[in-house]
Amino acid sequence: MEPRRILVVDDEIDFLETIVNRLRKRGMTAEGVASGREAVRRIGEAPFDVVLLDIKMPGGMDGIEVLREIKQQRPDTAVILLTGHASLETSMEGMELGAFDYLLKPMRFEELLKKIAAALEK
Amino acid sequence: MTKAPIYRSLRRRIIAITLAVSIAPLLTLAAVIYHQYVKVFEARIEDQIRHLARSQANAVDVFLNDRTALLAVLVTTRSFEELGEQPRLDALFDVITRTADGLGLVDLGVIDATGRHVAYAGPFALRGLDYSREAWFRETMSRGRYVSDVFTGFRQLPHFIIAIRGHGARGPWILRATIDSQVFHRLVRSVRVGESGDAYIINPDGFLQTDARLAGQVLDRSPLAPRLFGEEATVIRLPAENGATRYVAGAWLKSKDWLLVVSQDSSDQINSLIRTRETEIFIILLGCLAIVIATVVTTRTIVSRLEHADQDLNQLNAQLLQRDKMAALGKMAAGIAHEINNPLAVIGEKAGWIRDLLDDPALRESPVHPELVASVDKIENHVERARKITHRMLGFARRMEPRLDDVDVNRVLGETVELLQNHARINDIRIDLDLADGLPIIASDQSQLQQVFLNLLNNAIDAIGKDGLITCATRQIDKEIRVAITDNGPGIPPEQLPRVFDPFFTTKEPGRGTGLGLAISFQIIEKMGGRLLLENAAPRGTRATVVLPVVIPERK
Numbered sequence: 001m002e003p004r005r006i007l008v009v010d011d012e013i014d015f016l017e018t019i020v021n022r023l024r025k026r027g028m029t030a031e032g033v034a035s036g037r038e039a040v041r042r043i044g045e046a047p048f049d050v051v052l053l054d055i056k057m058p059g060g061m062d063g064i065e066v067l068r069e070i071k072q073q074r075p076d077t078a079v080i081l082l083t084g085h086a087s088l089e090t091s092m093e094g095m096e097l098g099a100f101d102y103l104l105k106p107m108r109f110e111e112l113l114k115k116i117a118a119a120l121e122k
Numbered sequence: 123m124t125k126a127p128i129y130r131s132l133r134r135r136i137i138a139i140t141l142a143v144s145i146a147p148l149l150t151l152a153a154v155i156y157h158q159y160v161k162v163f164e165a166r167i168e169d170q171i172r173h174l175a176r177s178q179a180n181a182v183d184v185f186l187n188d189r190t191a192l193l194a195v196l197v198t199t200r201s202f203e204e205l206g207e208q209p210r211l212d213a214l215f216d217v218i219t220r221t222a223d224g225l226g227l228v229d230l231g232v233i234d235a236t237g238r239h240v241a242y243a244g245p246f247a248l249r250g251l252d253y254s255r256e257a258w259f260r261e262t263m264s265r266g267r268y269v270s271d272v273f274t275g276f277r278q279l280p281h282f283i284i285a286i287r288g289h290g291a292r293g294p295w296i297l298r299a300t301i302d303s304q305v306f307h308r309l310v311r312s313v314r315v316g317e318s319g320d321a322y323i324i325n326p327d328g329f330l331q332t333d334a335r336l337a338g339q340v341l342d343r344s345p346l347a348p349r350l351f352g353e354e355a356t357v358i359r360l361p362a363e364n365g366a367t368r369y370v371a372g373a374w375l376k377s378k379d380w381l382l383v384v385s386q387d388s389s390d391q392i393n394s395l396i397r398t399r400e401t402e403i404f405i406i407l408l409g410c411l412a413i414v415i416a417t418v419v420t421t422r423t424i425v426s427r428l429e430h431a432d433q434d435l436n437q438l439n440a441q442l443l444q445r446d447k448m449a450a451l452g453k454m455a456a457g458i459a460h461e462i463n464n465p466l467a468v469i470g471e472k473a474g475w476i477r478d479l480l481d482d483p484a485l486r487e488s489p490v491h492p493e494l495v496a497s498v499d500k501i502e503n504h505v506e507r508a509r510k511i512t513h514r515m516l517g518f519a520r521r522m523e524p525r526l527d528d529v530d531v532n533r534v535l536g537e538t539v540e541l542l543q544n545h546a547r548i549n550d551i552r553i554d555l556d557l558a559d560g561l562p563i564i565a566s567d568q569s570q571l572q573q574v575f576l577n578l579l580n581n582a583i584d585a586i587g588k589d590g591l592i593t594c595a596t597r598q599i600d601k602e603i604r605v606a607i608t609d610n611g612p613g614i615p616p617e618q619l620p621r622v623f624d625p626f627f628t629t630k631e632p633g634r635g636t637g638l639g640l641a642i643s644f645q646i647i648e649k650m651g652g653r654l655l656l657e658n659a660a661p662r663g664t665r666a667t668v669v670l671p672v673v674i675p676e677r678k
């Protein structure tokens with residue numbers, strides 16, 4: 001079985017690095033990018049099984065736009081939205097756009113793992 | 123009923139003003155009426171006494187005219203020669219006194235032109251006396267008719283005489299009679315006046331012509347000045363002792379320049395005046411009493427209505443204030459929560475990463491390893507605690523319109539209770555359900571409603587602690603469904619009651635309560651168009667009431 005590939009997108013570098021490290025530590029192939037543009041570029045280069053996507057990001061392209069792009073390019077990718085904001089409306093919008101699930105930051109790591117597992121199962 | 127001082131003073135002011143404007147005119151009116159009445163009353167007394175004086179004067183005139191007429195008849199029908207003879211005069215006098223005793227003639231005398239008393243019939247020895255120098259003799263001679271003032275004369279007794287001149291063959295002569303002062307006095311005094319009344323006659327010089335009861339004896343000088351009395355019967359008022367007024371009426375006789383005086387104190391009549399005044403005062407007091415009662419009752423009603431209206435208004439204001447406060451706080455809370463969430467996420471993940479690293483077998487050998495693990499645990503615990511708060515704050519700030527589900531309030535409540543049943547049982551808390559039959563299905567938001575019930579039930583459980591009872595009752599009242607959750611915990615101190623809906627108001631230990639439960643619930647229910655009330659229940663405990671409007675779901 002080919003290794004599972006996970007892309008983490010968050011502008012908060014400290015958070016990004018740590019999540020990537022912890023996922024790798026659990027035997028997953030994870031990599032991180034710090035902006036929406038970069039994320040879109042990486043998706044274009046290679047397919048990912050799961051994308052953890054921060055909704056609120058500076059730099060011209062926020063999570064929802066990235067989500068749209070992903071769904072267009074690779075509709076099979078499971079996207080889990082992360083948000084530090086109770087922008088539930090935005091999260092709902094994301095769900096309607098085809099996101100797999102959403103999580104409120106700070107989240108419990110176990111919960112994140114559960115959601116990833118669920119996303120991979122599908 | 124609580125009476126704030128402002129309402130008490132308002133009530134007192136309204137009562138005072140109303141009483142002033144209603145009772146003052148009444149009293150004025152009463153005074154005016156009484157004054158008018160006194161005037162009429164006095165006028166009536168005056169009329170009465172004037173009338174008395176007038177009619178009494180007439181009676182005295184008649185008396186004098188009768189005597190004068192009798193003498194005039196005798197003078198014209200009998201001659202001087204006949205009456206000048208003593209036996210004949212005696213016989214005549216005898217006939218007169220026997221047949222007309224009431225005439226009151228004391229004696230009868232005949233005087234010739236020279237003033238000599240030629241014949242005399244009567245009790246005194248007056249025959250032969252010479253009257254030529256007496257004023258009355260000359261007066262009668264020149265005028266033909268004379269009524270004297272009272273004088274003592276030769277007999278040294280007060281009396282008065284009537285004299286008539288006759289014409290005989292040997293010149294003029296005079297027939298003269300003395301009037302019995304007793305008969306005359308009786309006549310004058312016969313006037314019907316009250317206890318303080320008096321009646322007498324005075325001559326133009328002010329000398330009494332009859333005995334008076336109060337004013338003095340005959341021939342005393344009266345204190346009254348006769349010229350005060352005019353042509354017509356006149357009444358003057360004099361002050362009497364004991365504050366009363368003495369009414370004095372004087373009427374001049376027609377047949378003689380005598381003034382007949384009748385006097386009377388007002389005190390005789392004053393009783394009726396006093397009675398009138400007492401009646402009036404009684405009526406006025408009755409009126410005042412009615413006014414006072416009506417004023418007090420109306421004012422009480424008005425002011426208490428006002429107080430209630432004010433209370434309602436205050437309640438409404440408090441509710442609006444609460445809403446504004448929470449909207450502002452909600453925005454702020456959301457901002458803060460968001461700013462904190464990101465660093466909190468980093469802390470949490472870093473701690474997790476440290477835990478991951480501590481799993482390394484080499485590190486496990488380290489003597490400080492257990493302590494490091496324990497510290498990471500602590501960090502994670504506290505991140506979890508902070509997470510709870512920020513997530514609740516965000517939930518609080520959530521400005522979502524409630525979804526419209528078909529909600530069976532009884533079912534939602536029942537399910538929520540079921541969720542907590544275990545937790546309650548462990549703490550020896552019984553939760554009773556008292557659900558109304560046939561509640562309508564309403565259009566509302568099921569999960570938000572459940573969140574509210576959860577908050578309220580958790581509060582009740584926390585308040586009781588251990589061993590107690592929670593009752594959940596549903597009722598439909600008109601167009602509302604009421605859900606009452608009552609516990610028998612310690613209740614809420616009155617001074618805290620206004621603050622329980624404030625975000626972050628909690629009496630629970632740090633870490634145990636966020637103080638957002640009621641704030642969020644309040645907002646949710648308000649969004650649904652309902653109300654959330656919290657009050658202390660009798661005899662102890664707290665009752666939370668959720669009032670939901672009955673909105674019938676649209677048919678899809």
Ligand SMILES: Nc1ncnc2c1ncn2[C@@H]1O[C@H](COP(=O)(O)OP(=O)(O)OP(=O)(O)O)[C@@H](O)[C@H]1O
Binds near residue numbers: 585630635636638639
């Ligand atoms: N049933 C009750 N009996 C007594 N006091 C109550 C009751 N319900 C609420 N309170 C008081 O109101 C305060 C605020 O309640 P609220 O639900 O808003 O916050 P909390 O319960 O303290 O925190 P949280 O809801 O986050 O657990 C409570 O701390 C408590 O003092």
Ligand SMILES: [Mg+2]
Binds near residue numbers: 577635638639
């Ligand atoms: Mg609570």
